[in-house]
Amino acid sequence: MTHSDSKPIQHQGGADTKTAAQRFVLTLSRLWAWAFLALLIIFFVISVSVTSGGTVNFLTLRNSQNILVAITPVLLLGLGQTFVIIAAGIDLSVGWVMSLASVLSALAIRAAFNAGAPLFLSVIAGFCAAVGGAAVVGLFNGVIIAKLKVPAFIVTLGSGFIVRGVSLLMSENTTVIGLPPGLRDYGNNALLYYLHGEGGGFFFLFRPELTGEALRRLDPIFMWPVVVTALVVAVMIFTLRKTQFGRHTYAIGGNMEAARRTGIPVDRHIIMLYVLSASTAGIAGVLSTLRFNAGSAVIGDALLLQSIAAVIIGGVSLFGGAGTVIGTVIGALIIAVLTTGLVMLNVAAFWQFIVVGAVVIIAVLIDQSRDLIIGRGKSG
Amino acid sequence: MAEPILSVRNLTKRFGGLTAVNRVSWDVYPGEVVALLGDNGAGKSTLIKCVSGVHQPDEGEILFGGERIRLTRPIEALSKGIETIYQDLALAQNLDVPSNIFLGRELKLRYLGGLVRMLDEKKMMREAEQALSSLHIHFPNLAQPIESLSGGQRQAVAIARAVYWDARLMIMDEPTNNLGVPEQHKVLELIRRLRDQGVPVILITHTLPDVFAVADRLMVMHRGRKVTEKKTADTSTEELVQYMVGARDDMLVEQS
Numbered sequence: 262m263t264h265s266d267s268k269p270i271q272h273q274g275g276a277d278t279k280t281a282a283q284r285f286v287l288t289l290s291r292l293w294a295w296a297f298l299a300l301l302i303i304f305f306v307i308s309v310s311v312t313s314g315g316t317v318n319f320l321t322l323r324n325s326q327n328i329l330v331a332i333t334p335v336l337l338l339g340l341g342q343t344f345v346i347i348a349a350g351i352d353l354s355v356g357w358v359m360s361l362a363s364v365l366s367a368l369a370i371r372a373a374f375n376a377g378a379p380l381f382l383s384v385i386a387g388f389c390a391a392v393g394g395a396a397v398v399g400l401f402n403g404v405i406i407a408k409l410k411v412p413a414f415i416v417t418l419g420s421g422f423i424v425r426g427v428s429l430l431m432s433e434n435t436t437v438i439g440l441p442p443g444l445r446d447y448g449n450n451a452l453l454y455y456l457h458g459e460g461g462g463f464f465f466l467f468r469p470e471l472t473g474e475a476l477r478r479l480d481p482i483f484m485w486p487v488v489v490t491a492l493v494v495a496v497m498i499f500t501l502r503k504t505q506f507g508r509h510t511y512a513i514g515g516n517m518e519a520a521r522r523t524g525i526p527v528d529r530h531i532i533m534l535y536v537l538s539a540s541t542a543g544i545a546g547v548l549s550t551l552r553f554n555a556g557s558a559v560i561g562d563a564l565l566l567q568s569i570a571a572v573i574i575g576g577v578s579l580f581g582g583a584g585t586v587i588g589t590v591i592g593a594l595i596i597a598v599l600t601t602g603l604v605m606l607n608v609a610a611f612w613q614f615i616v617v618g619a620v621v622i623i624a625v626l627i628d629q630s631r632d633l634i635i636g637r638g639k640s641g
Numbered sequence: 642m643a644e645p646i647l648s649v650r651n652l653t654k655r656f657g658g659l660t661a662v663n664r665v666s667w668d669v670y671p672g673e674v675v676a677l678l679g680d681n682g683a684g685k686s687t688l689i690k691c692v693s694g695v696h697q698p699d700e701g702e703i704l705f706g707g708e709r710i711r712l713t714r715p716i717e718a719l720s721k722g723i724e725t726i727y728q729d730l731a732l733a734q735n736l737d738v739p740s741n742i743f744l745g746r747e748l749k750l751r752y753l754g755g756l757v758r759m760l761d762e763k764k765m766m767r768e769a770e771q772a773l774s775s776l777h778i779h780f781p782n783l784a785q786p787i788e789s790l791s792g793g794q795r796q797a798v799a800i801a802r803a804v805y806w807d808a809r810l811m812i813m814d815e816p817t818n819n820l821g822v823p824e825q826h827k828v829l830e831l832i833r834r835l836r837d838q839g840v841p842v843i844l845i846t847h848t849l850p851d852v853f854a855v856a857d858r859l860m861v862m863h864r865g866r867k868v869t870e871k872k873t874a875d876t877s878t879e880e881l882v883q884y885m886v887g888a889r890d891d892m893l894v895e896q897s
Contacts, residue, residue, distance in 0.1 A: 287714075503759045503760055504758065504760060505747045505749060505758065505760060506760060508740060508747055508760060509745075510732040511733065511735060511736055511740075512736060512740075512744055512787060514735070514746075515733035515734055515736060515801040516731070516732065516733045516735075517742070518729070518731065518742070519729075519730075519731035519733050520733065520745070521733055521782035522715060522727075522731045522743040523719075523731060523745035523746070524716040524719060524745040524746070525744070582733070582734070582735035583735055
């Protein structure tokens with residue numbers, strides 16, 4: 262007898278039964294974030310140029326670098342969040358954890374430097390304190406979520422409040438200052454510099470000695486926070502796509518019960534996800550300390566919702582099981598380009614919120630239309 | 642007949658005051674398909690969950706391959722080669738076929754002395770293709786999420802996974818539920834093929850036509866007790882229904 266599993270089963274909506282129109286919508290929904298970003302940039306290039314009478318250019322080296330620096334904290338919070346949401350969880354504590362990490366790193370750097378450690382080692386101490394402290398919060402979140410089965414929403418909301426209180430206590434409700442001179446360089450120097458005009462050109466790794474007017478002609482390219490964030494992005498892309506950890510993250514988000522039954526250590530994995538999420542927030546915290554030369558207990562407070570917006574615009578499903586790191590990068594870029602562009606168009610800042618909100622909702626609508634087409638159930 | 646692969650002896654499982662499984666003894670032999678029948682609440686699921694490590698029996702013992710086993714977790718049953726395919730199949734709908742076949746047991750490439758471990762996607766794809774074709778299953782595209790496959794195809798993936806991981810005993814819970822008729826036939830055909838490859842299959846079912854289509858022997862439970870054990874050829878639908886509703890009970894006859 263012939264075995265006929267190879268025949269697509271028409272009524273079940275197999276992948277081979279889609280119409281050309283459906284395939285078009287699918288492709289569109291996969292690429293829409295890229296397309297939207299490109300359209301936004303084109304729109305702002307033209308409109309900024311027109312409204313300024315041709316005197317202001319949106320797509321300058323300096324502006325593009327400003328946008329990259331601006332997205333680093335949002336993106337770092339969003340990276341860990343991407344993993345957590347793919348596994349059908351949520352981490353509401355990341356903004357506050359970033360603030361805690363900022364305070365911890367500032368205190369550690371100041372203490373180490375005052376104790377006589379060289380600046381570089383003090384910065385290392387700051388990194389360890391920030392990421393370590395953040396990881397402890399993540400561990401706390403993960404254990405309560407995985408072992409005690411309390412919903413992630415509640416655990417991370419609660420721990421976020423606790424962390425906020427601790428940050429304010431540790432910083433004595435003020436900005437942590439008195440950091441070593443020269444620390445600012447770690448947060449503001451760049452991999453590459455470009456000097457416009459006279460005696461201009463590229464400078465790799467070192468900043469030319471300039472004063473006065475010449476300084477304005479110098480553009481840093483890839484400031485250290487951007488480089489660090491790019492490295493984290495690369496590691497996260499690899500981890501999610503190419504490692505067992507990433508595969509298990511998708512599996513847990515797709516069907517936690519199946520993951521459990523096939524022997525995946527689900528509880529341990531969930532704990533590690535929250536540690537990861539808190540750790541990327543920790544990196545964001547220490548980078549902000551280096552950039553502003555101060556520790557702040559409120560620096561990350563407003564960033565939580567922006568980071569979740571970036572993740573969602575980037576196509577991560579809140580039901581779990583789907584999403585990519587690069588999507589989150591695009592999502593963060595879309596938000597940053599939107600806000601920067603609107604500022605340059607002299608649109609009142611309140612409009613930024615309205616536009617970002619609309620984009621989030623549109624992103625989810627597009628995501629759902631894709632789910633309808635490929636026939637994915639709500640349970641995902 | 643040869644030594645039984647699975648031997649359940651005087652197994653009892655209670656939940657509070659309820660005796661879900663009551664002193665059941667039962668053997669399954671290599672190379673046979675055995676149907677486990679019973680109405681809802683007859684205790685067949687509880688019995689199977691004891692064999693697959695989900696529940697721990699209160700009394701009695703389980704021998705697998707002649708060895709006494711004590712299972713405290715489902716993963717221990719898996720590692721001994723007892724594969725249970727539940728109705729929901731334990732597949733991750735968002736992952737493709739190879740990812741599901743290797744779920745939890747992914748193949749990896751090691752770099753830098755094991756410091757960096759990367760998924761070996763190519764090898765998993767190759768092995769998945771082989772596992773499927775050894776069961777004469779052919780999909781046009783293995784690299785698409787399971788959610789785009791039909792119910793029968795998913796069932797086939799779950800079976801292929803069990804076979805790939807050297808199942809020594811396959812337990813299938815209502816495998817033809819929720820399938821269209823052509824798909825039901827394919828799944829039954831797969832069960833026959835498993836038997837031909839020497840993998841014994843326990844088939845938990847309500848569907849009597851399935852029993853007559855593939856099972857060599859059958860066991861019927863009623864209210865936690867085994868009420869009969871027969872060759873499929875020696876019985877009929879009418880008789881089985883009587884056993885299932887408790888109108889017939891061979892064990893009582895034997896005792897009296």
